Amino acid sequence: MSIYHHGLVAPLDKNNVDTDQIIPKQFLTSTSRDGFDAALFYDWRYLDNGQPDPAFVLNFPQYQGASVLLTRDNFGCGSSREHAPWALKQYGFNVILAESFADIFFNNCGNNQMLCVALPVATIDALFAVCEANEQVHIEIDLENQLIHSPDFEAIHFDVRPDIKARLLSGLDFIGETEQLNAAIDAYEANLAKERPWQEAWYLA
Numbered sequence: 448m449s450i451y452h453h454g455l456v457a458p459l460d461k462n463n464v465d466t467d468q469i470i471p472k473q474f475l476t477s478t479s480r481d482g483f484d485a486a487l488f489y490d491w492r493y494l495d496n497g498q499p500d501p502a503f504v505l506n507f508p509q510y511q512g513a514s515v516l517l518t519r520d521n522f523g524c525g526s527s528r529e530h531a532p533w534a535l536k537q538y539g540f541n542v543i544l545a546e547s548f549a550d551i552f553f554n555n556c557g558n559n560q561m562l563c564v565a566l567p568v569a570t571i572d573a574l575f576a577v578c579e580a581n582e583q584v585h586i587e588i589d590l591e592n593q594l595i596h597s598p599d600f601e602a603i604h605f606d607v608r609p610d611i612k613a614r615l616l617s618g619l620d621f622i623g624e625t626e627q628l629n630a631a632i633d634a635y636e637a638n639l640a641k642e643r644p645w646q647e648a649w650y651l652a
């Protein structure tokens with residue numbers, strides 16, 4: 448069983464969580480790709496005085512260290528900011544289970560080594576019920592066989608886009624995948640130099 452990930456589930460029982468709720472606009476001024484974890488769900492996580500809001504689920508003691516986010520429909524809607532998956536990943540989430548995802552957010556996650564799993568609403572409802580009935584729920588993701596295992600429920604099969612599955616199993620992003628073609632690219636450029644020396648001169652000018 449090729450375990451892609453094993454982790455604690457945190458249930459965020461909300462529909463239509465948009466990227467501004469995931470990482471509010473005032474945190475987009477940084478030119479770095481790091482440090483967004485502290486601002487994840489900022490408006491929900493902190494009170495006006497800057498203290499953690501004990502009523503927000505990610506501040507519950509039993510969900511500290513969670514690496515799997517369970518949520519509802521249309522997660523990641525709104526703006527296209529890649530800061531949203533960066534904040535989720537840096538906070539510690541590697542897997543998101545939801546009824547559905549906004550397209551741009553879904554693809555941004557796939558490029559940031561995060562697995563988004565869309566599941567039928569009945570399955571999502573059942574998973575929230577399991578989280579309600581248990582202090583903590585841990586799952587294992589067998590990406591190769593596309594199965595979610597847990598001591599608390601029967602294995603769940605899930606679909607995953609083949610290119611995302613390959614990228615997550617290989618650990619490569621788009622650039623890494625392209626670099627695997629370096630030998631072929633070098634051979635093509637060498638051949639180009641032979642066939643069109645004038646272009647080679649221009650190309651290297």
Ligand SMILES: CC(C)[C@@](O)(CC(=O)O)C(=O)O
Pocket residue numbers: 472475525526527528
């Ligand atoms: C460019 C970026 C800051 C953006 O304007 C992009 C977008 O709106 O899709 C955003 O608010 O996330």
